[in-house]
Amino acid sequence: MILTVTLNAALDITHHLDRLRPRGGNRVRTVTERAGGKGVNVARVLHTLGHPTVVTGLAGGLTGRAIRADLAAAGLADRMLTIAGESRRTVAAVEESVGDTTILLEPGPVVGAEEWAWFIDHLDTLLPDAEAVVLSGSLPRGVPDDAYAHLLRLAHARGVPAVLDADGAALRTALPARPALVKPNADELAAATGLTDPEAAARALHAAGAGAVVASLGADGLIAVTAQGGWQARPPERLAGNPTGAGDAAVAALTLGLVTGEPWPDRLAEAVALSAAAVAAPLAGDFDRAVHQAVRSRVAVRPFATEELKPCP
Amino acid sequence: MILTVTLNAALDITHHLDRLRPRGGNRVRTVTERAGGKGVNVARVLHTLGHPTVVTGLAGGLTGRAIRADLAAAGLADRMLTIAGESRRTVAAVEESVGDTTILLEPGPVVGAEEWAWFIDHLDTLLPDAEAVVLSGSLPRGVPDDAYAHLLRLAHARGVPAVLDADGAALRTALPARPALVKPNADELAAATGLTDPEAAARALHAAGAGAVVASLGADGLIAVTAQGGWQARPPERLAGNPTGAGDAAVAALTLGLVTGEPWPDRLAEAVALSAAAVAAPLAGDFDRAVHQAVRSRVAVRPFATEELKPCP
Numbered sequence: 027m028i029l030t031v032t033l034n035a036a037l038d039i040t041h042h043l044d045r046l047r048p049r050g051g052n053r054v055r056t057v058t059e060r061a062g063g064k065g066v067n068v069a070r071v072l073h074t075l076g077h078p079t080v081v082t083g084l085a086g087g088l089t090g091r092a093i094r095a096d097l098a099a100a101g102l103a104d105r106m107l108t109i110a111g112e113s114r115r116t117v118a119a120v121e122e123s124v125g126d127t128t129i130l131l132e133p134g135p136v137v138g139a140e141e142w143a144w145f146i147d148h149l150d151t152l153l154p155d156a157e158a159v160v161l162s163g164s165l166p167r168g169v170p171d172d173a174y175a176h177l178l179r180l181a182h183a184r185g186v187p188a189v190l191d192a193d194g195a196a197l198r199t200a201l202p203a204r205p206a207l208v209k210p211n212a213d214e215l216a217a218a219t220g221l222t223d224p225e226a227a228a229r230a231l232h233a234a235g236a237g238a239v240v241a242s243l244g245a246d247g248l249i250a251v252t253a254q255g256g257w258q259a260r261p262p263e264r265l266a267g268n269p270t271g272a273g274d275a276a277v278a279a280l281t282l283g284l285v286t287g288e289p290w291p292d293r294l295a296e297a298v299a300l301s302a303a304a305v306a307a308p309l310a311g312d313f314d315r316a317v318h319q320a321v322r323s324r325v326a327v328r329p330f331a332t333e334e335l336k337p338c339p
Numbered sequence: 340m341i342l343t344v345t346l347n348a349a350l351d352i353t354h355h356l357d358r359l360r361p362r363g364g365n366r367v368r369t370v371t372e373r374a375g376g377k378g379v380n381v382a383r384v385l386h387t388l389g390h391p392t393v394v395t396g397l398a399g400g401l402t403g404r405a406i407r408a409d410l411a412a413a414g415l416a417d418r419m420l421t422i423a424g425e426s427r428r429t430v431a432a433v434e435e436s437v438g439d440t441t442i443l444l445e446p447g448p449v450v451g452a453e454e455w456a457w458f459i460d461h462l463d464t465l466l467p468d469a470e471a472v473v474l475s476g477s478l479p480r481g482v483p484d485d486a487y488a489h490l491l492r493l494a495h496a497r498g499v500p501a502v503l504d505a506d507g508a509a510l511r512t513a514l515p516a517r518p519a520l521v522k523p524n525a526d527e528l529a530a531a532t533g534l535t536d537p538e539a540a541a542r543a544l545h546a547a548g549a550g551a552v553v554a555s556l557g558a559d560g561l562i563a564v565t566a567q568g569g570w571q572a573r574p575p576e577r578l579a580g581n582p583t584g585a586g587d588a589a590v591a592a593l594t595l596g597l598v599t600g601e602p603w604p605d606r607l608a609e610a611v612a613l614s615a616a617a618v619a620a621p622l623a624g625d626f627d628r629a630v631h632q633a634v635r636s637r638v639a640v641r642p643f644a645t646e647e648l649k650p651c652p
Contacts, residue, residue, distance in 0.1 A: 049439040
């Protein structure tokens with residue numbers, strides 16, 4: 027199975043309304059809610075693809091219970107650790123007349139030092155059954171900045187390849203612990219390296235310890251810098267829709283590729299197709315099967331023109 | 340004790356942030372949440388004033404549990420009936436740099452016919468201990484438009500005076516069931532009667548069956564049309580703050596007046612002072628004791644110039 031870790035799991039609440047009046051009262055027409063957080067979204071995609079998946083992370087309070095009730099409803103294996111704090115909500119107000127969305131992101135709980143220590147032990151009991159582990163998303167307050175470095179070392183000790191989707195200090199401090207793959211987006215890539223050229227920035231993260239760097243560049247697709255070479259993978263056309271969850275769909279595809287050992291061009295084509303299919307679906311963690319099939323064979327994957335890759339020492 | 344009924348109880352979530360970017364992502368700095376709905380706010384004010392109070396109504400799902408946990412934390416006696424549906428949330432995004440608030444109001448649960456029948460029986464078991472009953476706020480879906488008329492007849496049969504704070508069809512259909520007092524605001528008064536003059540509109544509601552009509556007119560204070568006469572009560576000055584909950588504070592004062600039998604001018608002065616004190620407090624259901632004391636002795640209460648009131652036949 028593939029284990030996904032969501033340390034700051036969320037209850038994603040979507041408010042559908044015709045039009046939002048900022049600084050006024052707004053009657054919501056319909057409400058949907060589901061468990062969220064990047065790791066949960068990755069698990070949903072893997073589960074839909076038929077791959078055995080286990081969800082872990084931290085969840086607490088009545089919001090944590092709502093998150094776990096939804097994981098059960100989705101058929102996802104739940105090995106979340108219960109914490110004392112109240113899990114965060116995200117509230118997305120979707121204006122159906124114009125297609126725009128206003129999002130409110132709660133900060134989430136403060137995790138106690140003892141809870142964090144328990145989680146490390148808990149993860150260590152789950153790793154022996156994992157083919158790969160995915161570490162995704164922001165760190166809740168109270169968890170140290172080098173949390174992902176710690177979890178990566180744990181995965182290394184168990185021989186489990188690890189995929190990291192994080193940014194800022196959580197990403198930078200994790201690179202020396204040598205994740206098998208990191209997947210920043212364009213903004214995260216620039217912020218982590220101070221470089222504006224995505225290829226140069228991806229090479230810098232690779233040199234800093236990431237086994238492979240796959241950066242998602244929105245409508246431009248993906249670029250990959252790996253020990254086996256560098257590629258760019260582009261979707262055949264720009265798709266309209268909801269970009270939230272597109273990166274998580276790419277992580278799901280790349281993690282499957284890591285497990286199956288497919289050639290990189292195939293992994294990247296699959297990641298671009300699943301991302302496009304996620305953009306076509308209204309909720310993060312879902313994807314449109316027809317779009318997935320239609321795009322899959324039409325992704326253009328090309329090696330970088332200049333091949334001067336240095337494998338990670 | 341005074342019994343307050345909140346058929347569409349809410350979990351009021353407040354998101355504090357510096358500034359809201361509509362159609363963008365917004366990180367919330369701090370989150371507060373508490374049980375809400377007009378009847379709950381009325382009960383909070385009565386409880387703070389030291390008057391025994393019982394909260395009833397309908398609550399369900401994990402949101403219902405959060406509502407009830409907060410009632411317990413506030414020390415409010417909770418006799419809510421549990422329903423299958425999920426109670427509603429309200430989300431208020433408060434921009435601290437500018438003082439503006441954007442509110443999202445969920446529609447709330449759909450109540451089953453059987454659940455509504457259970458609630459009628461449940462209320463009937465609570466009424467014998469009540470000095471007065473307060474019926475406040477919107478009706479959830481599934482509850483008939485004439486719900487308040489039904490509950491008013493139940494209160495009459497038990498000899499319990501009833502205060503109604505509702506609007507639209509819920510108010511109109513309730514008047515023939517002769518509530519002891521109704522408290523519309525200016526908009527609700529105009530909508531219920533089609534009359535733009537508040538005094539004429541209040542007289543029309545009185546003639547239609549309300550024992551007394553006290554209309555809240557914002558900074559202009561209150562007007563009252565009763566079988567004992569008509570009055571206008573004005574605050575000494577305009578207060579800045581949060582008007583949500585000001586009407587509920589007025590209802591709390593007016594219900595206490597109904598129970599104690601104080602003269603109307605005293606009831607109205609108290610209602611204006613408590614409303615002003617509620618405006619000065621940041622959360623609905625709270626009031627500022629210093630403002631309450633400071634305003635109380637300075638409310639100007641004057642009888643209407645032309646006294647041509649007809650008691651309700």
